[in-house]
Amino acid sequence: MKKIVVFTGAGVSADSGLSTFRDADGLWANYRIEDVCTPEALARNRALVIEFYNKRRKELLSTKPNPAHIAIAELEQHFDVEVVTQNVDDLHERAGSTRVTHLHGELRKLRSERNSELIVPIEGWEQHLDDRAEDGSLLRPHIVFFGESVPMFDRATQIAAEADAMIVVGTSLAVYPAAMLVRYARSGVPIYVVDPGNPDTSMIRNPLAHIKARAAVGMPELAQQLIEEKES
Secondary structure, three states: EEEEEEEOHOOOOOOOOOOOOOOOOHHHOOOOOHOOOOOHHHOOOHHHHHHHHHHHHHHHHHOOOOOHHHHHHHHOOOEEEEEEOOOOHHHHHHHOOOOOEEEEEEEEEEEEOOOOOEEEEEOOOOOOOOOEOOOOOOEEEOOOOOOOOOHHHHHHHHHHHHOOEEEEEOOOOOOHHHHHHHHHOOOOOEEEEEOOOOOOOOOOOOOOEEEEEOHHHHHHHHHHHHHHHHHH
């Protein structure tokens, strides 16, 4: 069965109403990265960091998957599909995608500050300041902060290298190392980019098709096209 790797970014979640990193009026607008999304910030002002991710989690629980998420999930009925996402929400899973690799962590999980492999789900939206892991250490958001390594990147590159087709949707290809994922597709593998703007595709050497539409519009159209091509 043809393997499709779908690489998603914030533009997919934005169509569900979630604030994105670059929104001028979004949730991030009232915070500096240095204050809420670095290991130093967690050590310096734990309360502010926890408050920020509690707000993001609360926002997430009030949203639902949009047509882009649903179209990606429905591709599994016709292809071998793996999703690699920069997003920390669980909207892909809630839409029905069964194989999702999160490069930058997961908002609805916490992890031990001492052991990065000790990960637990969080019920609801609120993490309390004194919540602790089984090893006795304080819990922190299961988020890859700026300045931290991306532990799932090696797995993601292996997935990309197995693709018979790659779909890049809702990402500007400006966040590294995630943006490098397109370079791991085998020579000749077609890459479809779904984005209303002009993401940086200069590093893509493969056959390229750009669908200039936002995720919730362009992704269902592309999914239908791929299904029809398979069945013709």
